[in-house]
Amino acid sequence: MNIIDIINKKRLKQVLSDEEIKYVIDGYLDGTIKDYQMSSLLMAILLNDMTNEEIYALTKYMAETGDKLDLSLLGTNVVDKHSTGGVGDKTTLIIGPIVASCGVKVAKMSGRGLGHTGGTIDKLESIPGFKVDISEKDFVKQVNDIGISIISQTGNIAPADKKIYALRDTTATVSNIPLIASSIMSKKIAAGDKHILLDVKVGSGAFIKTKKDASVLASKMVDIGKKLGKNIEAILTNMDEPLGNYVGNSLEVIEAISVLKGKGNSDLRELSITLATNMVMLAKGLKESAARKLVIDTLDSGKALDKFKEFIKYQHGNPEIVDNYKLLPISKYGYEIKANKSGYITKMDTEEIGKVACLLGAGRATMEDTIDYGAGIIIESKVGNYVKKGNIIATLYTNKNNIDDIASKYLKAITISNYKPNKKKMILGKIK
Numbered sequence: 001m002n003i004i005d006i007i008n009k010k011r012l013k014q015v016l017s018d019e020e021i022k023y024v025i026d027g028y029l030d031g032t033i034k035d036y037q038m039s040s041l042l043m044a045i046l047l048n049d050m051t052n053e054e055i056y057a058l059t060k061y062m063a064e065t066g067d068k069l070d071l072s073l074l075g076t077n078v079v080d081k082h083s084t085g086g087v088g089d090k091t092t093l094i095i096g097p098i099v100a101s102c103g104v105k106v107a108k109m110s111g112r113g114l115g116h117t118g119g120t121i122d123k124l125e126s127i128p129g130f131k132v133d134i135s136e137k138d139f140v141k142q143v144n145d146i147g148i149s150i151i152s153q154t155g156n157i158a159p160a161d162k163k164i165y166a167l168r169d170t171t172a173t174v175s176n177i178p179l180i181a182s183s184i185m186s187k188k189i190a191a192g193d194k195h196i197l198l199d200v201k202v203g204s205g206a207f208i209k210t211k212k213d214a215s216v217l218a219s220k221m222v223d224i225g226k227k228l229g230k231n232i233e234a235i236l237t238n239m240d241e242p243l244g245n246y247v248g249n250s251l252e253v254i255e256a257i258s259v260l261k262g263k264g265n266s267d268l269r270e271l272s273i274t275l276a277t278n279m280v281m282l283a284k285g286l287k288e289s290a291a292r293k294l295v296i297d298t299l300d301s302g303k304a305l306d307k308f309k310e311f312i313k314y315q316h317g318n319p320e321i322v323d324n325y326k327l328l329p330i331s332k333y334g335y336e337i338k339a340n341k342s343g344y345i346t347k348m349d350t351e352e353i354g355k356v357a358c359l360l361g362a363g364r365a366t367m368e369d370t371i372d373y374g375a376g377i378i379i380e381s382k383v384g385n386y387v388k389k390g391n392i393i394a395t396l397y398t399n400k401n402n403i404d405d406i407a408s409k410y411l412k413a414i415t416i417s418n419y420k421p422n423k424k425k426m427i428l429g430k431i432k
């Protein structure tokens with residue numbers, strides 16, 4: 001077998017065999033297949049697609065390149081949730097404690113932000129003292145003790161995906177359904193949970209921009225999961241504007257806490273309730289109405305907030321942040337963005353807003369960059385809001401002292417028109 005023949009085969013739109021896919025994965029990981037060869041193959045895949053069988057083989061072999069977590073000690077009542085990535089998506093911080101308080105174990109490996117999207121691990125690390133790199137043994141013990149643990153992906157979970165993802169990020173081959181499906185599912189398979197809920201984001205702030213493509217991606221991931229013995233479903237959710245009002249690591253922790261306190265943004269609360277309901281349905285086999293009632297009762301009783309404090313404390317963070325936000329880092333400058341005309345906000349280019357948050361310091365351009373945990377955006381006005389010229393529509397937090405360019409990018413990302421737009425639904429569909 002040789003890589004040039006394999007690249008040529010894909011170039012000619014032919015189907016790669018199981019053995020050829022394994023050869024590519026192993027060869028790229030051990031360095032015998034070079035970056036330039038892999039890039040060429042990735043671009044051929046992007047242009048010429050993959051069959052379901054090819055995607056399945058790619059997923060399986062990437063998952064097999066590293067460790068697989070053994071969660072058997074936790075029984076079968078263990079659930080994971082995975083978002084395909086968005087802006088302001090802090091639902092894991094809300095849902096994890098809710099679901100754990102409903103008696104379902106949450107054993108979750110999360111990622112860091114990449115590109116314009118944020119990551120749960122960076123948000124958790126903004127909490128003073130919080131530890132995300134925990135051994136598999138301690139992770140399992142914590143889930144057994146308190147029902148929830150969220151850790152960073154250990155170095156050896158699907159290492160082939162890690163290497164390929166980094167290459168995709170620099171070769172314009174991220175936004176491709178077979179590559180996204182296999183990348184996400186290889187990590188989910190290696191992470192060992194029985195029940196998985198996928199939150200597939202659709203819209204200007206997501207990697208996938210249309211509902212049609214998101215449905216295809218969701219179906220493919222659900223099929224792969226089922227084939228590999230998982231109880232898995234996907235929900236398609238709106239990412240045409242940032243989720244909630246806060247974007248940035250410590251800012252998103254604050255917004256998540258406010259929802260756990262029964263306050264906060266109503267879209268964020270509703271999406272969190274829906275996702276938590278579906279996780280409880282998957283793991284407990286409950287009907288939707290019973291699961292939703294359990295979730296809302298748990299949230300409104302304050303049990304989920306208490307669980308969040310317990311979870312922070314167990315992972316060495318300071319639980320006092322819940323009652324005193326001043327203990328969280330917030331960057332020193334707050335730069336107000338004012339509407340440049342009167343009218344309704346009809347569109348927010350959410351990918352651009354995610355990029356603005358990164359430029360302020362909340363995200364990284366490469367995995368080596370460091371993050372300013374206190375940087376981010378408080379959004380005052382969202383789609384459907386009427387603003388008058390000169391009203392403050394957002395405040396940008398940063399430790400950088402000259403951000404005129406960044407501020408003008410934020411303003412450019414917002415469309416103000418003279419008609420009131422229809423409110424878009426948060427939940428766009430479900431794939432089982």
Ligand code: URA
Nearest residue numbers: 084085179180183184
């Ligand atoms: N998240 C992943 O883990 N992989 C992708 O390809 C896209 C989003």
